[in-house]
Amino acid sequence: MTALLVERNSTAFSKLQALPSKFPEIAVKPYKGDFIELIPTILKDIPHDAFAFFLIDPKGWHIPLKKLQPLLTRPKSEIIFNFMFEFINRAASMKDANIVAGLDELIPSGDWRTRLDGAHNAEERKAILTDTFSECLKKAGGYAHVCETTILRPLKDRALYCLFYATRHETGLEVFRDCQVKALETQSITRGLTKIDHAEQKTGQTELFQSLNDMNSEEVAPLLAEHRSKAELLLLEFTPTAPNAILYKKLWPLILAQCVVRKTDVNRITARLRKEGKLIFPDWELRKQVPQADYRVQRP
Numbered sequence: 001m002t003a004l005l006v007e008r009n010s011t012a013f014s015k016l017q018a019l020p021s022k023f024p025e026i027a028v029k030p031y032k033g034d035f036i037e038l039i040p041t042i043l044k045d046i047p048h049d050a051f052a053f054f055l056i057d058p059k060g061w062h063i064p065l066k067k068l069q070p071l072l073t074r075p076k077s078e079i080i081f082n083f084m085f086e087f088i089n090r091a092a093s094m095k096d097a098n099i100v101a102g103l104d105e106l107i108p109s110g111d112w113r114t115r116l117d118g119a120h121n122a123e124e125r126k127a128i129l130t131d132t133f134s135e136c137l138k139k140a141g142g143y144a145h146v147c148e149t150t151i152l153r154p155l156k157d158r159a160l161y162c163l164f165y166a167t168r169h170e171t172g173l174e175v176f177r178d179c180q181v182k183a184l185e186t187q188s189i190t191r192g193l194t195k196i197d198h199a200e201q202k203t204g205q206t207e208l209f210q211s212l213n214d215m216n217s218e219e220v221a222p223l224l225a226e227h228r229s230k231a232e233l234l235l236l237e238f239t240p241t242a243p244n245a246i247l248y249k250k251l252w253p254l255i256l257a258q259c260v261v262r263k264t265d266v267n268r269i270t271a272r273l274r275k276e277g278k279l280i281f282p283d284w285e286l287r288k289q290v291p292q293a294d295y296r297v298q299r300p
Contacts, residue, residue: 005031
C-alpha cells in the first residue's frame with residue numbers, strides 16, 4: 001500500500017515528513033504544494049493498473065470541481081470528498097463576487113441558488129446543496145453512484161460537514177452503506193456521551209443527565225427505520241409488472257443508491273415482499289432465504 005499525502009502549509013508538511021518512519025509497512029510519500037497543481041504529478045506516480053482511493057479534504061470550500069476532473073475520471077478509483085457544509089451553507093447567502101465565483105466553481109451546475117431562495121427551512125436548504133453537489137460530482141467523475149453521509153456538531157443537532165463517496169461499482173456502494181450505518185450508530189453514541197460530559201461540567205451534576213445518552217443513542221433508529229420504509233416503496237416502484245422483469249443484481253443497487261440501508265436489509269425486505277405476494281421471483285430456489293443475484297423479479 002502506498003499513501004500519497006499533500007500539504008501546502010510548511011508546519012503541517014514537516015509533520016507529514018515524519019510519518020514514513022512511524023508506518024514502515026506503508027510507503028508514505030509526502031508532497032508539498034497546492035493540491036490542484038500537483039494532480040498531474042500524483043496521477044503520474046500512481047501505477048497505471050493500481051486501484052486508487054482519493055480523499056479530498058479541502059480547507060474551506062474554494063476548490064474548482066472542473067480542475068479535479070483529471071483525478072476524478074481516473075479509472076479504477078473511488079473518492080471521498082469532504083464537503084464543508086457549515087461554511088458552504090453560510091457562504092451561499094453572501095453576495096461578495098469572489099465568494100459567488102468560488103461557489104459556482106465548486107457547484108458548477110444546477111439551479112441551486114434560485115432554489116435556495118425558495119427554501120422553507122434548514123433541512124430543505126441542506127437537501128438542495130447536497131443533492132446538487134452530488135449530481136455535479138457524479139457528472140464530473142463519470143461515477144455510477146454518489147452517496148452522502150452527514151457529520152453533526154458534537155453538541156448541536158446541526159450539520160458540520162458532509163462526506164461524499166463516489167464509486168463506479170455496486171460492491172463499493174454495498175460496502176459504503178454498511179460502513180455508513182455503523183458510523184451513524186457510533187456517532188449517535190459518541191454525541192450522547194459528549195452531551196453528558198458537557199452537561200456535567202456545566203452543572204456539576206451527573207445522575208440527571210444519564211438519560212441523555214439513552215435518548216441520543218436512539219436518535220439514529222428513526223432515521224434508519226424511515227429509510228427501510230423508503231426502500232420497500234422503491235422496491236415496488238422499480239420492479240416492472242409481469243411479464244416484464246428485472247434481475248435482482250440490477251435492482252438492489254437502485255435501492256442502496258437512494259436509501260441509507262444495508263444490502264442485507266434490502267434482501268430481508270425483498271424476501272418478505274415475496275411472502276406477502278407483492279413481488280414474484282420465477283427463479284426462486286427451494287430453501288433459499290434471500291434473493292440471489294440472477295433471480296428475475298416481477299410485480300403481479
